[in-house]
Amino acid sequence: MNQTELVVLAVLSVRPATGYAVREVVHGQLGAFWGESFGQIYPAISRLVADGSVQPVEGGRAGSARYALTAAGRARLLDGLAAPPVPQRPRDGTLLRLFFGDLLGPAACADLVRQVRDRAGERIAELAAARAEVEGELAAGEPRARYWLMTISAGEHTARAALAWCEETLAALAGEPPPAGPLGTIPR
């Protein structure tokens, strides 16, 4: 089972849904740490139907199909969740550019860092809103909300760390301008 099939099974374990709705959940609820496109989700659902993990059920609008987990699908989901997470290949374009910052220059580097900072700021606001909502659901007696809060907290820690790093790095980029040799010093 691949990662896309795993997340589709997980989403369908909550309630039956159309392919479109699965993607909505992935973007909305899991978007902070997971992404899928239609081009992956629809073929994944086809495979899951073919292997009996999932079956179409009533309840959608005409011309659309909602899918529900079968018992076999639930078993496969639990297997997949129990397997160790697949590590993701690291690929941070900002840090790559910063590592070769002497080619790009300090001003362009500062621009990149400011973009990271701004995105982290927006992210913190989004996560605060999500936290408020999920805390409400927890208070309303939704026991899974306690797990949802852990993932929100992960995002918050990460975003705050990014913010702190950005401030530190912007100071470093501004405070020690490139050794362009101020008049009076003799570069050698």
Next chain:
Amino acid sequence: MNQTELVVLAVLSVRPATGYAVREVVHGQLGAFWGESFGQIYPAISRLVADGSVQPVEGGRAGSARYALTAAGRARLLDGLAAPPVPQRPRDGTLLRLFFGDLLGPAACADLVRQVRDRAGERIAELAAARAEVEGELAAGEPRARYWLMTISAGEHTARAALAWCEETLAALAGEPPPAGPLGTIPR
């Protein structure tokens, strides 16, 4: 130009190298935020030779070729670095499993978090060693070291944030055991 070609050009901008040595640099110096396999690097070098960005030069052992940036390659490198970083699709298998933590159970979730914590701890140690080395190079007059330290600092902030989140999350997983209804309370 794709991301692999960009990083190959960037590495070759430092000094000419074999494909094998490019990969060594990517793993060793950039490994904290970038990854490439031979299956990507060798074809990328072929394409860069074909389009004149890179050319074979003398200096390797027999049967191997070292490659150097051409003027055109340097121009393409600067273009590529100036382009906005390509955002990476998020895919955190640990957070996915935690989000659906009620399916996996609190004990398995705690195991996952402990693994993240242990990896973060190792990472902090590695980064401390890297920092010491790069600070030495900065003191020895290597001006690019100041950029290298910024990327090390990013790793440190991220790893410390991960550590803090893990401790918090382990406490949450242990402190509020699953609402299995202690004797005396009436679940409804």
Next chain:
DNA sequence: CTAAGCATGTAAGATGTTACATGATTAT
């Protein structure tokens, strides 16, 4: 000599993105 490390490359298959094509339903 022989093992470890240096070095190159390809082929198959998995994975993932993007754009396109199509059409139903709902709200304004």
Next chain:
DNA sequence: ATAATCATGTAACATCTTACATGCTTAG
């Protein structure tokens, strides 16, 4: 009506991993 949103799917292409096959060089 008509625009926005819901909904499904495919085809082309790009990307990436993994395993395999091969052989040189250097240190012990």
